[in-house]
Amino acid sequence: xxxxxxxxxRFKRIAFDAKTELSQGDRxxxxxxxxxxxxxxxxxxPSPWEGDPTARFMVDIQLQAGIDVVMEVxxxxxxxxHLGFVCDNIELDSVTHLRRLIELNIADHDELERxxxxxxxx
Numbered sequence: 001x002x003x004x005x006x007x008x009x010r011f012k013r014i015a016f017d018a019k020t021e022l023s024q025g026d027r028x029x030x031x032x033x034x035x036x037x038x039x040x041x042x043x044x045x046p047s048p049w050e051g052d053p054t055a056r057f058m059v060d061i062q063l064q065a066g067i068d069v070v071m072e073v074x075x076x077x078x079x080x081x082h083l084g085f086v087c088d089n090i091e092l093d094s095v096t097h098l099r100r101l102i103e104l105n106i107a108d109h110d111e112l113e114r115x116x117x118x119x120x121x122x
Contacts, residue, residue, distance in 0.1 A: 013037045016101070019062040024051050033061060038095075038102055040073065040086040053078065057085065063101065069094045 013035040020033040020043065029051075032044040041059065051057065053075045061069040071094060073085035090098070 013042070016105075021060045022046070022051075022057055023060075024055060024057045027051070034082065036061070036098075038087075038098060040076070040084065041071075042082055042084050045078070045081045045083050049083075051075070051083075056088065059085065063097055067097055069098045069101075 016033060016036055018033055020031050020041075022029045022031050022043065027050065029046040029049075031046050034042040034044060036042070041061075057073050057075065059071050059073050061071075063069060070091065071087045072089035073087050075083060076086045077084040
């Protein structure tokens with residue numbers, strides 16, 4: 001029996017549109033962000049797509065001028081025209097910005113605290 005990908009998620013995803021850039025080595029793609037969470041993101045697959053699924057990527061999400069969320073991510077699924085990534089590394093400034101964004105989009109403060117606990121391995 002297989003469980004649906006959505007059922008395994010422990011992090012609330014929010015739809016968000018922001019200038020987003022995905023890079024790997026010397027390759028860079030401007031991508032359409034579909035949604036993001038404290039632990040990852042979903043984007044539309046760029047064309048042409050030549051990313052190495054076995055290597056890490058960097059993603060830069062520009063929230064507003066001078067405020068970016070930068071994460072080291074790895075590809076977890078390539079589904080139809082979407083690519084899903086999980087965050088492996090994020091700097092403190094970026095996690096602070098991301099937390100604030102999630103906080104503004106989740107009405108339930110307890111849910112946010114549960115997600116932060118799960119993110120920190122709790």
